[in-house]
Amino acid sequence: MSRLDVRKTYKLYIGGKFPRSESGRSYEVVSAAGEFLANAAMGSRKDVRDAVVAARAALPGWSGATAYNRGQVLYRVAEVLEGRRAQFVEEVAASEGLTAGAAGAVVDAAIDRVVWYSGWTDKIAQVLGNLNPVAGPFFNVSAPEPTGVVGVLAPQASSLLGLVSVVAPVIASGNTAVVVSSAARPLPAVTFSEVLATSDVPGGVVNIVTAQTAEVATWLAAHRDVNGIDLTGVAGADGVDWAALEAEAAGNLKRVYRPALADGAPVEPDWSADPGLGRIRAFVETKTVWHPKGL
Amino acid sequence: MVTVSTTTRTAQDLAAQARDVLGVSRLTNHALTSWLHGLPGVDQVGCEARAASLGTRSIKTTSKAWAIDTAIGMIDLTTLEGSDTVGKVRSLCAKALVPDPLDPTTPRPAAICVYGDMVATAKAALGDSGIHVAAVATAFPSGRASMPVKLADTRDAVEAGADEIDMVIDRGAFLSGDYLTVFNQIAEVKQACGTAHLKVIMETGELVTYDNVRRASYLSMLAGGDFIKTSTGKVQPAATLPVTLIMLEAVRDWRDLTGSQVGVKPAGGIKTTKDAIKYLVMVSEIAGDDWLSPEWFRFGASSLLNDLILQRQKLATGAYSGADYVTID
């Protein structure tokens, strides 16, 4: 007589807690092969609204923490992710239709990607900032600061590696994030939020809303209390017009990270490639300070 | 039995003394501003680092026992709620008289601190135990009332038998640079105190910067305060270690300057024995031994007393104690 397993409930991750959608809705998530995996919460615009509130509340603490501290927290995320490797391999294999071996490589790459970004936190200022030799007796320095609350449309296909590749660069520099997960492959994102919740990441720094991208993306793009938006997840998302999203974002001049394009159409990037600094640069502001030098 | 130094001062005396300290013929706001703004500044990072470093002192065994008993003796056991009743005040006084029924060797706090209209109740309840009654006055906690109202508030408490008055400064006047008004108000309240000793609450949480805390400390001492006190406890942040450090430096330097010793009272937010011991370390290493008595240092606290008693019990029995073994007030 085989033992019946206790199935996981997949909820949203907002403000460090795991609420159900305020809409009470959920939707069926199936594996790449079409088998039922779970009912995921179907996030609504109000859930996105609540997530933005949580992200804004968490911003002073996270951006005010030392870069060293943020690096420690991100490294802890990698530690906990590594500890849960087997669970993620299973979930990614089922969600993306990969063999165990291929899924293992993806999870390893995701862990290493988090490690990569954890090592960036206390170097961003050294690489992106500098003194400016102005023509006068002034001390003049330019330094990067986090932009604020950043909305992220996570990749549709790469449900873990792609996810960490868009979230980590946003928070490494001190921003907080509101993430809309892949619509068809949301489960690794929920399990990832469990990793965040147990890794000393303060509540609200990352918020993950599982939802139909087309339904909530506009609300996020138009939200006046969101300072930046990463449109990566439009590639492969049904019913999403990224140009319209960018136009909405212009309402408060959000900083927009456009999707990768191939032949004019959005595509998901190759996540195995070297990330570079682009996603970090996209969501920092440069502050320049002058001070006279004299007796 | 607590003894406190106090002398009756008139506002006129205080003004004359102030002119003398400043070296001016007229006490104007300009003169006060020059004097206060000429004090050395405080570097926030350095000040907080020093306070934190003093907080790493490891106080164990005999020194811990001494510190616990000393701290208990320095408490102004406080209730300042709109809902205070005669019953509540009597209960608090009973707690002050018998802090730990399981251990009669437990010292008593220095004073009870209540609103002015509860002074008579407290006095009656405390009898001739020697525990003082301190009353908050001057439209505590905001201080936003006319001077006649604030003085009437003070006199009522004094007439009811208060040994000590805890007044609030006019923070609006201070923050808008009207130091002369702040001075005059303190001096007049000091005069109204008669033989009661005066603590001046600066409400450091509203003053915000350490530079302001230093200036307010000096102004309060100049104007006749017997004690400078951090907070009303109704505003966050209340007492902190760095703020108290600045105040301890101020009273130390004031004695060097004028020969006169002023006490210090941090109030609000001091809940644990660990905190209290950090404050005592700071008193010892910043101001010195002369301030290590209830005559010159007080804790404005309520729940601290029970935590000190719990720690005292642990030292006596060797086991961690719990809420069932301390009485509520």
Next chain:
Amino acid sequence: MPKFEYAPAPESRAIVTIEKSYGLFIDGGFTRPKATFPTVNPADETVLAEVSQAGPEDVDKAVAAARRAYEGVWGRMSGAERGKYLFRIARILQERAREFAVLETLDNGKPIKETRDVDVPVAAAHFFYHAGWADKLEYAGLSASGADVPRPHGVVGQVIPWNFPLLMLAWKIAPALATGNTVVLKPAETTPLSALLFAEVCQQADLPAGVVNIITGDGRTGQALVEHPDVDKIAFTGSTDVGKAIARSIAGTSKKATLELGGKAANIVFDDAPLDQAVEGIVNGIFFNQGQVCCAGSRLLVQENVHDQVVAKLKRRLGTLRVGDPMDKNSDLGAINSKAQLDRITSLVEAGVAEGAERWSPECTLPAKGYWFPPTVLTGVSQTHRVATEEIFGPVLSVLTFRTPQEAVAKANNSAYGLSAGVWTEKGSRILWMADQLKAGVVWANTFNRFDPTSPFGGYKESGYGREGGRHGLEAYVTTAPSTLTGAAR
């Protein structure tokens, strides 16, 4: 007798196991102890352990092991993988923090409060910081051109001093490994134990054999290492005299060197300084680590119009400085590291008094055994006094005055050294002007003795050359010369 007496608060020794004797850590394992000499606890002169004197053959073996590890494993490993080893090491240091703090206090004589709160955490932070650089070197602005990944030298020989044994080890090993070099490191002869315990950390982290080698010994071992023909680069922290000898010995060769040497820093206090914090900065500047710090604020340059006030505040403050058993958590000042150092301090202070300085110390009871010197203030010091020009490397402050900012700068710079300086004033423009004028590699304004792995440290003039820490600190460990490895990876 103070009213508030602090009862003894000793940290327990039980957490650390010290072996009776140690061999050398070469190629991933310990050799058998031989040619041993003792290392003592300077607080009470008891012998802690015997350690081996590495001879020329041992140096050969260590360098050969480092070379094999570089060519076979480390020099070919991806930066990401190297980084993960360094992250492991950082984590283990954090996990074993108390053990290292206790061991360091026993071997060096500095208070447990300092090893616990400064030496060990900052050492771990150095490994964390550099772990993150290992796979990002192309961003560090060090490449000859474009986005090349800068290449390591190969085998690095490192000689460190006794004043911050574990921290100096971290400052040396972390950047060397992050950039892809392998290491042979010699700790100081009086403080070998934390380096030998660090070897255990390397083993726990599964660091490939030969990547880090620890050889103990005295100056002869250091010389053999520095002069070894198969060492590509040398990193040395220690006295200026030895630094000069090293510079001479590598002349005409292809060997690179970075030197972090002595100092005689001026701690400059203006009349508008935040005075109480300035006094703390003065105290921290010269009494932290018993003044045995290359960047110590050993010359107080105080504006003449506040001299008396500052000195009075300083003397009063020193009354609460606690000198005593380094293992007591309340000790602020511990023992001097060795008899030789104690003698040197004593004779220099005597010279200072003979030159006309007035000597003052707070009352303190020094333990009967061990190497102890009371915190000392010398006032009335002039620029030409030996106590103003020579590095004492002890808890001795020389006090001089100045009148104007220009005079302060002139006196501060009037030295063959140029490691650090302190400036105390509330005026921002003056801080920045002074920072521009001071010939010092590190300028601390309204603070002192602050160290961070992201912040480059190193000197001008005879305080040495090269920087440690920060992006700039990586420079010394990479080269634009072509790689010697065939098929080298990133």
